[in-house]
Amino acid sequence: xxxxxxxxxxxxxxxxxxxxxxxxxxxxxxxxxxxxxxxxxxxxxxxxxxxxxxxxxxxxxxxxxxxxxxxxxxxxxxxxxxxxxxxxxxxxxxxxxxxxxxxxxxxxxxxxxxx
Amino acid sequence: xxxxxxxxxxxxxxxxxxxxxxxxxxxxxxxxxxxxxxxxxxxxxxxxxxxxxxxxxxxxxxxxxxxxxxxxxxxxxxxxxxxxxxxxxxxxxxxxxxxxxxxxxxxxxxxxxxx
Numbered sequence: 001x002x003x004x005x006x007x008x009x010x011x012x013x014x015x016x017x018x019x020x021x022x023x024x025x026x027x028x029x030x031x032x033x034x035x036x037x038x039x040x041x042x043x044x045x046x047x048x049x050x051x052x053x054x055x056x057x058x059x060x061x062x063x064x065x066x067x068x069x070x071x072x073x074x075x076x077x078x079x080x081x082x083x084x085x086x087x088x089x090x091x092x093x094x095x096x097x098x099x100x101x102x103x104x105x106x107x108x109x110x111x112x113x114x115x
Numbered sequence: 116x117x118x119x120x121x122x123x124x125x126x127x128x129x130x131x132x133x134x135x136x137x138x139x140x141x142x143x144x145x146x147x148x149x150x151x152x153x154x155x156x157x158x159x160x161x162x163x164x165x166x167x168x169x170x171x172x173x174x175x176x177x178x179x180x181x182x183x184x185x186x187x188x189x190x191x192x193x194x195x196x197x198x199x200x201x202x203x204x205x206x207x208x209x210x211x212x213x214x215x216x217x218x219x220x221x222x223x224x225x226x227x228x229x230x
Contacts, residue, residue: 031216042220090158094216104218106158
């Protein structure tokens with residue numbers, strides 16, 4: 001079945017540690033996105049990528065980094081500079097077709113907590 | 116800048132009663148509108164979308180939403196809810212001039228259906 005796979009489902013970070021969240025899609029979608037979800041705040045965009053080897057900052061990029069070396073993969077690294085990383089992280093993807101918006105498809109998320 | 120406001124953070128309702136989840140947006144350009152549903156510890160699933168055409172859009176499980184341009188609203192309704200509709204619902208907007216398919220989300224409304 002086609003879809004988006006996020007791993008791991010749960011992740012714990014120690015002080016001063018960088019951690020990487022995986023996101024893989026087999027939908028052949030052009031664009032991929034990372035969101036952070038906190039209770040009562042909805043989803044906030046961290047980074048997005050429309051094409052391989054290119055990505056843009058979203059609204060809350062500080063303390064995070066990404067790469068897009070393959071169309072299928074868009075890993076997110078939460079660096080030690082992110083002082084409040086505890087949240088639910090969601091990856092999404094969508095087709096970009098001639099500038100017309102297509103709905104985003106979401107993975108099942110990774111819950112990151114501080115040890 | 117675009118923004119989305121979901122006016123109710125929590126909506127408790129009894130089974131088989133009607134429900135309306137309110138969503139208002141602000142944008143200086145034409146928009147696409149979406150409702151997503153999220154069950155506990157899962158990603159978001161697309162419930163319905165307005166891209167163009169008829170302002171009344173419907174989902175396969177009985178939800179509907181109406182795009183009202185003059186009131187900048189996209190309220191979600193269901194005439195009779197089920198226990199299984201208990202979830203968090205997110206309204207989202209994207210401008211028609213596609214900025215990489217970016218979505219702006221509301222804060223979410225937690226629908227709780229009681230027997």
